[in-house]
Amino acid sequence: MNRLFLLFFLIAGMTSRLHAQSDAPNVPILSGAVAFQGTTNGGATSFTPIIVPVFVAPLGDHWLIESRAEVQGFIARENGTTGPYSGHFFANLDYLQVDYIANPHLTVTVGRFLTPFNIYNERFPLWIANLVDTPIIYPIGTRTSGSSNGGMFRGVAVARPTWNLTYTAYASTLTTTENLQAGRAAGGRVGLFLPQAGLEVGASYQRFLQNGDSNITGTYFAWQPPRIPLDVRAEYAHSPGGQGYWLEGAYHLAATRDEDTWLSRLQVVGRIQQFFKGQQPTPADALPAVDVNQFDFGLNYYLPHNVRLNGSYGRQFSSAGNANIWNFEIVYRFLFPAWPGGHQ
């Protein structure tokens, strides 16, 4: 822990010195979110306090150091639905990476980074995601921890006013160190983004290189029409352990995206998802052992000062038993400079 603090201050100090040497001033920032979640799944209630700090330090004009950790507790009854509540805390390093922006089309990343399979893992941290629960197919393409240890190339291959073609290519090594787990894998993703239509489609591929090599594929799309406060997202993923999809729609109760009233701060969310067990499931897949269908309905309210309230109800149908899933969450998004003078 002391080494982490030392590293933090070294980077922050180095960033501040570079600010003095550069025309464009740099300052490291500390961002992230604090949240408290409550869940009742099939009658078993649990509570989860979470803090997710994000540290970002630009260095000069081409370098960036960024990191995100996750410290959370899990408080639940000892026997599921009976017994006294007990809890434990655990921490995880989601990413700690060094990025070099080589040119307008290429960024080179080394270190620990979020596995870029489809879009949910990279783009929807808890302060962005519309629903508390991650999709059932989330473990597909992101095992073993959602993070990879290795290197990555990424960027915008082609940038035009009406369309962008983006890509990532990465390789990760097997790591079993506690809190830093990663699978041995290689893969990539391509995406086509049409900014004027607010539409993005893409595909992912991963070759998982352990426990018997396997191919994992996925597709995604996201659509945010410019004039309507609607947000539609979907993913499909396939692995030997199973396949499935989720489709989510979220709508602010407003006529336009620019409207800001008490009603427009209310967001209605719906999600359907299906999962189909594969031919070669293993416990390491972290996927359900049976086919599952689920729908979720949620209401989110965006309060001033970056505070959001989430509430949702879901119904899960499977041969292992149907279940009601209730969630609530309050999340606060913060951002402040991590070095004196950053507010200037």
Place this chain on the structure above:
Amino acid sequence: MRTLCLTLLLISLLGYSLKVFATPQTATPTPKASKTTANKNTAPDPGEQKFKENCGRCHNPPDSLSPREVKAVVRHMRVRAMLSAEDEQLILKYLAP
């Protein structure tokens, strides 16, 4: 079969979206949403347009950030949200003129 259905669905949505939204957006933003638009008859700031197209897909504009904080945030998003170099500069100018 499911893959085929999903592919067809994606292609349909792509076609529909291109048809409906092929015309560049010229709608004037509300004064509240616009930081730089002087009146309703002028075109939106290109940086604001890029902010809406890219950043606005996931979150609202930040409440108040200093230019130095903005620079760190936009660099972060350049890498994380796959912003193009041109969009990065336009958004930077919009948020920290």
